[in-house]
Amino acid sequence: EWEYACRARVAEVYDYSCGGRTFLESYAAFNARNTSNVGHKMCNSWGLYDMHGNILEWCHDWYGKDYSDDAVNPVGPSKGWQKVHRGGSAGLSATDCRSSVREKSGTKHTNGGLGFRVALALSDESMNGISSTESSDAERTTPAAEDAEAMAER
Template sequence: MTYQLPTEAQWEYACRAGTKTDFSFGDSLTSGQANISGGPRETTDVGKYPANGWGFHDMHGNVWEWCADWYGDYPTGGARDPVGPADGSFRVSRGGSWLFTALTARSAYRDRYLPADSYSSLGFRLSLRPASQ
């Protein structure tokens, strides 16, 4: 098995958990569903908020999550599991954080940070890939 940062597409797929709404919980999000502004004003332990339909916690809020992709124009055309640009200056981050409003925690919202950036509202989630892939 191999651990890695998810691609931006993989991250959004996991966040949506089969939904087509703005958030995995529907078209709105409250500080009772995710650690966003209006909540504790700091990171919280995983599991404090409800999981999405696939059992993933904190896909919305808590900390921005690094993705493996460099930031660039968002792929269009319905490609399956697209990969971002081969290089760039900024890496994609997804999910919003405790410091930001629900708008930035939408499943489709994208942000970017320099790879050397370090903030209390920025973290990561690893994905697991079978060794054969």
């Protein structure tokens, strides 16, 4: 689910694959000493911010070394001692922030570059009319903070 949301129906390793490193820097915090403020980079085509870099995100999945990248909606092991985290962090290279990269650590492991994203499962009905091609470049450049202010004014 995390990778699906990150890719936003794009088959490339980054949702922002056209334009190389300069273009990627508009979307992702990487090769940095510190994290950046959430939502200050551009969002992906589904409106999700900071999917590449900034903070590694804990996932619900247990880590399994036999995980298949070729499976559609793969399911990891039902138990284990290490959880998967995805997305890369500010201190990693752009290559380590690809949507397909899976890291792991024990459930009690902590560091400043590891966090989580609060997510809500939406029903198919609530997703009607949403497509990855609907976002314009103008919408993709709006920081999350400005989006929140606009919502508060409604």
